[in-house]
Amino acid sequence: xxxxxxxxxxxxxxxxxxxxxxxxxxxLGLDSNEDWGPSRRLLLGAGILTVALAWLDRALLxxxxxxxxLKQTQVVTRAKGVTWHFIQSLNATPCVxxxxxxxxASQRAWxxxxxxxxxxxxxxxxxxxxVLIAAWGAFLVVAASYLWYASVGxxxxxxxxxxxHDMQAEAFLHGQTHLLTSPDPRLLALPxxxxxxxx
Numbered sequence: 718x719x720x721x722x723x724x725x726x727x728x729x730x731x732x733x734x735x736x737x738x739x740x741x742x743x744x745l746g747l748d749s750n751e752d753w754g755p756s757r758r759l760l761l762g763a764g765i766l767t768v769a770l771a772w773l774d775r776a777l778l779x780x781x782x783x784x785x786x787l788k789q790t791q792v793v794t795r796a797k798g799v800t801w802h803f804i805q806s807l808n809a810t811p812c813v814x815x816x817x818x819x820x821x822a823s824q825r826a827w828x829x830x831x832x833x834x835x836x837x838x839x840x841x842x843x844x845x846x847x848v849l850i851a852a853w854g855a856f857l858v859v860a861a862s863y864l865w866y867a868s869v870g871x872x873x874x875x876x877x878x879x880x881x882h883d884m885q886a887e888a889f890l891h892g893q894t895h896l897l898t899s900p901d902p903r904l905l906a907l908p909x910x911x912x913x914x915x916x
Contacts, residue, residue: 735764
């Protein structure tokens with residue numbers, strides 16, 4: 718007895734049950750929240766993946782048959798030929814020729830510059846120096862990024878920092894969850910102290 722079709726249909730049923738449970742979780746009483754949380758998304762993805770895995774061998778077989786058919790009809794060979802002719806015609810255009818000449822000239826110029834300069838030849842000709850330059854370059858990029866974030870993009874002026882976390886820690890040490898400092902009485906007199914315009 719061949720168990721493969723039975724296993725395939727079993728996986729399909731399990732996968733579809735997972736999809737139905739994810740989609741209709743509130744109606745089935747599995748989830749009291751109407752929003753799609755991470756668990757429901759994960760359940761939906763797992764259900765779809767289970768159904769896909771059940772038919773994977775069929776899809777691979779069909780893909781192999783399609784590749785065999787394409788080879789027999791020489792579609793792939795013709796597509797390669799068309800692509801090769803397109804690339805050759807593109808290479809024959811004057812624009813591509815000029816781009817290649819410019820790239821080759823710039824490479825020759827850089828090579829000549831490195832060879833003429835003893836500093837560049839000693840620096841770039843040594844593998845250890847290239848590694849050091851790359852490491853210091855990476856360090857400078859990270860340091861500049863940190864400086865940009867820490868200065869809030871201003872580079873030269875640093876924003877003032879607050880001590881709110883320190884004040885909260887002091888309050889915790891004194892066994893309370895509110896701060897040790899009392900709020901301004903004028904703030905307490907406002908009808909809505911959370912309104913920024915009223916402050």
